[in-house]
Amino acid sequence: MGHRDEGGTGVGDAGAAGASARLQKLFEGHRLTPTQRRIAHCMVRRAADAPFLSSVELAELAGVSQPSVTRFAVALGFDGYPALRKHLREVAPPERAEGAEAYTEYQQAVQAEIENLRHLAAALADPGPVERAGRILAASRPLPVLGLRAASAQARGFAYFAAKVHPDVRLLDEGGTMLADRIDAARRAGATALLCFALPRHPREVVDALGHARDAGLNVVTVADSAFAPVAALSDVLLPAAVGTGLAFDTACAPMMLGRVLLESMCDALPDAQSRLEDFDAQATARGLFVE
Structure with missing residues (x-):
């Protein structure tokens, strides 16, 4: 490799x-x-x-x-x-x-x-693309987050943390015939954007899903392994971060980090993000949720 x-x-x-x-x-x-x-x-x-x-x-x-x-x-x-x-x-x-x-x-x-x-x-010396993407995602209610196969872990991690500051995050980490239905449901509920994590090998379902999302009128923000990824033409904002190919299975440290940076940008664009985090911390303390 x-x-x-x-x-x-x-x-x-x-x-x-x-x-x-x-x-x-x-x-x-x-x-x-x-x-x-x-x-x-x-x-x-x-x-x-x-x-x-x-x-x-x-x-x-x-x-x-x-x-x-x-x-x-x-x-x-x-x-x-x-x-x-x-x-x-x-x-x-x-x-x-x-x-x-x-x-x-x-x-x-x-x-x-x-x-x-x-x-x-x-690449982040120019924060413009990430800041623009953060504003697009923050404004979407609900916010669907798509990631299939190798990218499902990235999508799930983003969705887990995003749900602490965003009022309605919908994780799309399973393909199949219902994927388009779930995108349509998010659009009918008011979604204006979709976040996609796209990593090799790129499933055809992801390409089809992004085409469907664009046809439905959603702005597509994509974190991908390269500016030349198959999803590039279907993305309104493409944020590239290379994967490692030196082991039997690709490693995705840079895409994960870029996802966290994008999450920070989205938080900056959500006026109530801090208050939501404080509310969560108070509830977690009251419930004894963590052992620290």
Whole structure:
């Protein structure tokens, strides 16, 4: 599998130079198109990150399309980009700073997630999209929150906390023929927006559900793994946060964090959010709800 993002992985200058040399050697002897040479140049320039970049991320960094990255990998003799990335990890495993021993596979996955979070932090330097999304969600009564399969945990976590400050949150974490009915019911009850968490692999039901929501007149806010996700065209506000792919199953630390940031933005747009939280705390104390 593989991973992720911008920023270093703790490789020192000597390690980075060695990684660049190995990449240049890999590209030698291949007839590359101008676009492919652009990708190769980007990978050499970002040699420390190359084993962790997804095809989408590499395409963004190089300023090319994602299919161009796939064709580039094939031109080098690999079955596809995942095979190229696997090869890079095998021949040039990331090293600790100052030449210490290589990271373990588990450490690589954690380091990749740290880089995902750093990338998210950089994106949040412009708070405009999240603030706009928060206002859209705060104004919707009720507020349906959609997340199926891999994204169901993200949707459920958001809905759990959102219900403490929002008067009517409706979790949609099961697909099937009733999903469209539940979206229609929310719309009839006054909903003006729908929040969706969309993570790979993207279920067709989610794409269909967002199309239905748009047709019903709902504004769609989506937290997705990439700006190129299949749900992008169906989202009025798309908030991307990359997933980790270094383990057998994807990790979603950055999407979870983005969900909490979005929740904070929604709270800022709800004038009675603080009073609702205080009421909950008072009731929880009276009921002895928590052991602290």
